Amino acid sequence: MSSKVYFADLRTTPKRNLHNKLDSLLENVGIRERFRKGHLVALKLHFGEKGNASYVRPVFVRRIVERVRETGGNPFLTDTNTLYVGTRGNTVDHLRTAVENGFDFAVVSAPLVIADGLRGASGTPIRVGGKHLREVSIASEIVAADGLVAVTHFKCHELSGFGGALKNVGMGCASREGKLAQHSNCSPIVDPGGCVACGDCAAACPSGAITVGTAAVIDKEACIGCGHCIAVCPEGTIKVSWDESSGRLQEKMVEHFEGAVKGKSGRCVYISFVTQVSPACDCYGHNDAPIVPDAGVLASIDPVAIDQAAADIVNGMEGFRGSALRSGHGPGGDKFRGVHPSVDWEVQLSYAEERGLGSRDYSLVKI
Ligand code: SF4
Numbered sequence: 001m002s003s004k005v006y007f008a009d010l011r012t013t014p015k016r017n018l019h020n021k022l023d024s025l026l027e028n029v030g031i032r033e034r035f036r037k038g039h040l041v042a043l044k045l046h047f048g049e050k051g052n053a054s055y056v057r058p059v060f061v062r063r064i065v066e067r068v069r070e071t072g073g074n075p076f077l078t079d080t081n082t083l084y085v086g087t088r089g090n091t092v093d094h095l096r097t098a099v100e101n102g103f104d105f106a107v108v109s110a111p112l113v114i115a116d117g118l119r120g121a122s123g124t125p126i127r128v129g130g131k132h133l134r135e136v137s138i139a140s141e142i143v144a145a146d147g148l149v150a151v152t153h154f155k156c157h158e159l160s161g162f163g164g165a166l167k168n169v170g171m172g173c174a175s176r177e178g179k180l181a182q183h184s185n186c187s188p189i190v191d192p193g194g195c196v197a198c199g200d201c202a203a204a205c206p207s208g209a210i211t212v213g214t215a216a217v218i219d220k221e222a223c224i225g226c227g228h229c230i231a232v233c234p235e236g237t238i239k240v241s242w243d244e245s246s247g248r249l250q251e252k253m254v255e256h257f258e259g260a261v262k263g264k265s266g267r268c269v270y271i272s273f274v275t276q277v278s279p280a281c282d283c284y285g286h287n288d289a290p291i292v293p294d295a296g297v298l299a300s301i302d303p304v305a306i307d308q309a310a311a312d313i314v315n316g317m318e319g320f321r322g323s324a325l326r327s328g329h330g331p332g333g334d335k336f337r338g339v340h341p342s343v344d345w346e347v348q349l350s351y352a353e354e355r356g357l358g359s360r361d362y363s364l365v366k367i
């Protein structure tokens with residue numbers, strides 16, 4: 001059955017700015033019926049790594065907070081700690097980074113809660129009975145929340161082709177244990193013929209898994225599959241034996257998604273900003289130039305439909321030459337493969353649909 005995805009483009013007038021359009025999106029997904037007095041509502045965000053600037057702007061998040069609060073719900077902003085060592089690897093660093101990136105109470109009008117505890121160890125096992133995992137470990141405060149609003153910056157991703165609602169919730173609501181379970185099959189491979197032994201990958205590796213002699217060598221036992229080395233290699237010589245392992249990662253991500261929304265039926269809303277579509281995720285301390293023009297904002301109660309719609313919108317546009325996009329520039333070209341050629345991004349959509357989490361068939365309703 002076709003799902004509705006609401007779309008606000010970026011055209012505005014003096015009487016209708018983007019905040020007003022965001023209100024309309026929330027009205028259309030029935031925000032008033034989703035939450036009620038006393039509900040603790042998690043707004044799942046990515047606060048951005050320090051130095052990154054493509055995450056969703058705090059002023060838009062505040063608007064969503066205000067609309068959720070009008071329902072009687074009690075919103076809080078949340079994310080989980082990262083697997084790798086960066087500026088969001090524990091709750092203290094994470095909160096400091098979030099505030100420095102603009103997610104201060106004075107701006108967003110809601111408290112910040114890092115959902116998996118001080119060091120990412122606070123997970124609750126949730127039974128899903130998936131193809132790969134019978135049980136997944138979800139950040140405890142996500143499990144404890146009554147409802148969820150996933151506010152997603154839609155962009156490319158080196159592990160899943162793109163990062164949309166399924167990834168924001170599936171990976172982003174997992175505890176450290178859950179993230180490791182998703183990444184466990186994703187060790188990259190170095191093509192020694194292409195390696196110039198610059199050492200950038202070893203410097204970027206959060207787990208000390210790379211040694212560089214005449215060429216870089218990855219210790220698969222120590223690798224946590226974060227993909228950072230792939231992004232920093234100037235020669236493009238680090239790859240993942242993807243087709244199977246990326247597919248498995250995406251399917252495990254979907255199983256974690258299922259665990260994160262379990263028990264919240266009818267109380268989940270997905271909002272995706274298809275703006276600043278960068279070639280990699282917001283976990284890096286930089287964001288490379290977008291690969292396509294800004295498109296707008298989507299909203300739906302179907303996480304599969306919203307991701308499919310966002311992917312179709314991105315692929316339907318003319319890609320920017322001179323960006324990280326290497327192929328598929330024309331309208332209809334596969335932009336995600338144009339950046340991450342060996343990743344089959346459709347796996348997450350087809351598996352999520354197979355698991356009954358939503359529909360790839362959608363109708364786009366322009367508001
Ligand atoms: S994916 Fe690369 S950067 Fe990440 S842990 Fe493995 S070797 Fe290190």
Ligand code: SF4
Pocket residue numbers: 190194195196197198199200201202212215216232233234235236237238
């Ligand atoms: S970043 Fe690339 S070129 Fe440099 S040492 Fe690592 S694999 Fe070799």
